[in-house]
Amino acid sequence: MIIMGKIIIEKSIYSFEDIRLGNWSESDPYFHQALSFCQSWLCGKEEFEMSTSGSTGEPKNIQVKRKQMEVSAAGTGDFFGLDKGSKLLCCLNIWMVAGKMMLVRALEWDAEVTVVKPIENPLLETDDNFDFVAMVPMQVAACLDHPITRPRIRQIKNLIIGGAPSSSLLIEKILEQGISAFQTYGMTETVSHIALAKISAGDLIYKVLPGVKIGTDKEKRLWIKAPMAGEKKLQTNDLVELLDEDSFKWQGRADFTINSGGIKLQPELMEPKIIPIIQSLFGHQEFFLFGKPDERLGQKLVLVIQQKEKDVKKEQDLLLALKENFNRYHLPKEILYVDELVKTASGKINRPESYKIAK
Template sequence: MIFNRQQQSLLLEGKEYTSEDIRRLIAGGAEAHSPAYWDLYLFLNKWFDDSPVITVHTSGSTGTPKELVVRKEQMMQSARLTCEFLNLRKGDSALLCMNLRYIGAMMMVVRSLVAGLNLIVRPASGHPLAGIKAPLRFVAMVPLQVYNTLQVPEEKERLKQTGILIIGGGAVDEALETEMKHLPTVVYSTYGMTETLSHIALRRLNGVSASEHYYPFSSVKLSLSSENTLVIDAPLVCDETLQTNDIARIYPDGSFMILGRKDNVINSGGIKIQAEEMERLLRPFIPVPFVITSVPDRRLGQAVTLLLEGQLGTKEIENKLQEIFEPYYRPRYILSTDDIPQTGNGKINRVECRILAKQLVATSKRGEYEGGQEN
């Protein structure tokens, strides 16, 4: 592996590019290149400059997006951890199919630079394997990209010919995980965030090593705060101990499970409800995108709200809510919207969902459904 940036070059679809090559491409202007390649050249130009740091952006899935300044050396250490864990070797093909504004895409490039991977570039889209001809060794996608890929026979076949798939940027629901179990591809769900320079732990989704637990890299130490949120000590990629908002359970072997985010705990009449846990229970019964959110309520403080994408009949859902949940856990409102708000990299935008739900309740006064909780 190469950690000296002055000695690095990028193997891009079989052709080697040095820092000087990138500068020449930049000098030629954007008009001569597709947007996906131009974004890559701009990133590489910043990577090869004299600065030891680079600016990255958080997704904004739970709050206002932020800019973070991170050290390039730490990004290379993160790349090393992943490449060693997955046994990636020089010349292995790796697919870049995400937005280079975010850390997940940046790290695909850095892994290629450090380990000499052959980077294949496609525009960030819902169908990243469309048009891919040769089998790939290593691919990273968000859950929506994986879901879309599985709906198209040709793309699903290409995924089956992929060596390793890592899924990040959002939770993998049970239905998607079930489909993963039947793939010959080695599939991992990842845990991490912008502050940890992508993932610090992986969970195998298929094969004999499949597990419900995430396993951290050996250099990562984990603990729980007084509120049972995960505390991460990852000195190779993060200078300070990181206090997360992820409610977790740590097991004696060092593995862990994420139960949800502290931000997504809904306090409804003194009952604390984890939005992600409710979503997990509802996924088998709701065939459209949805989210559990809340709206302000004078009596309860926060009223649990089910936000559905599209116009879906609610009677069957109401019956299922009655069956699954105790009265104080049932959504007080079921609301429909054209689109569930998302961030730029495909995560649910929880903040925008709360704002939208509040607006919909105000517009419809009582919403489409009220009756989950007894008055």
Template structure:
């Protein structure tokens, strides 16, 4: 039987029933693993709102087994591999790392979720799941970066991967994937290779996943993980072929400025490239603010500070790369962008502005 390393102790999974965790994170992992091993047939999860308002849903054991098998096949994972769990185990992404380990009899190393869990990693692992912030911080720490490069397969979920990060990992020899998925699809149903040999910015659906669009051009998904029911998302996509699609952004992340509909994520991608060219690593978001003339005006909200010279260059360069309606009318600075428990940036909130400029 495979083992789990939790709170520094290496324990056979079946012996977890006698383990007494000392942290809420460990308690969640132990409770779920014991429930799975005792044969529970269904589990309750909170959705993030990808297909509508957040709600609680029940996912069957069969669906989770199917999802795990699809991932293991896509990444060629074997029972000789060791997995790393350093995400919040309350949500589907963390739970599925446990399920994959149990089904495939992989060893599992548990590290408490943090902004850079690889700093605490003290033994080799072959497979890991990270959120974008964890990937960024691993890249920016020399010791963590060495560990990152040694992990054969890494899946990154819970948010967009910035252009600067893509540039950092595109030459790496290991396999780093951006994932597309949600609670309703029992974790990811498509992968996009970010590291060496990447063949573009599209996602490739896993075997057995059918994709299409509705009248809004939003992605629709049907697979065993959805109980062969059609799941219609709020994600606008461009279908390339029967198993490939390009993600354009959330249909509810549109700013209507002067009658022009602006897809936030597409503009953010361009701004990310500009940030990368200036060596800026600050996180940022675009928001629409009410405007008497335009209806909504585009505002760029940047986390932290940037020096005066970079700010001046940024202000001058943005209008050359963006349409006049896409160009931010103001830049606001905040101390910290708010995150959800799954490390997604919260857009729909009133941020406390530290300073701002009009451009």
């Protein structure tokens, strides 16, 4: 069998055979790690250690079998019709499962993959056209906002977005630019995504990959049984609306649910509706809703905004605008500010830690 695949790092091009034989030298620790992982894969390593993000419990290191990663890569390849000779861009953190799986897809598809560091705007590092790219929402937004990379991201044939949900504003920009993009659903334990939702107007509807079985528990939290998860049943903390045996709407995290005086509030469903109001007053500042302990209500709804200084006038205007658009149960009882939001390794807002330093 002729192996055509190759890895491009800056100005160096390595064939898969070069990598398998160790005929490469990269002094940069990040690129060295990427090639070392690829060498281990090409030499037949059967198990790999991954750090979880905490979707099914506390973050931890787990062992993932090669077969799980092969099944995941095959499912994605079949979905998008990608195979030998496809051009991929790996711009996600290769220390995490999402980055590693981009390398595995290239290796399994005998494809060409360009590897860049996981910076905010990775398309500034390459002007090539790609068949398949995975990014986090922050990267997509940065590419769309930059005049040089806006046309480049439009040229990507298949873009998948994961790590965190895309905001309604980002979805609007994606649709305006006519980009073929999919929101992913998955976690380390499922070895990347097990479902994809085509980004379109209206609610995102996730369709599972072949062989994946889903259901919900009595609290409407999603459970998954999939070959890429080793066939074991995984119980998540994600609240979903199950549409049929193959599709669902994501509602948010059960552990973020706020119980305020017996009224259950789901921040991740409420936040997209607040975005236009926040942006009209504070610009493109990040924010989140959180439950603050309260003697009378149990928890009270608070809004935490990334902003160095409190602006009394803007705060008053914000509260007035929220009152005009939401019922009293969905109104924040307090607004807090934080200089810099704390993020997880995968780029998500760490809500509990960010709340701790808010004032």
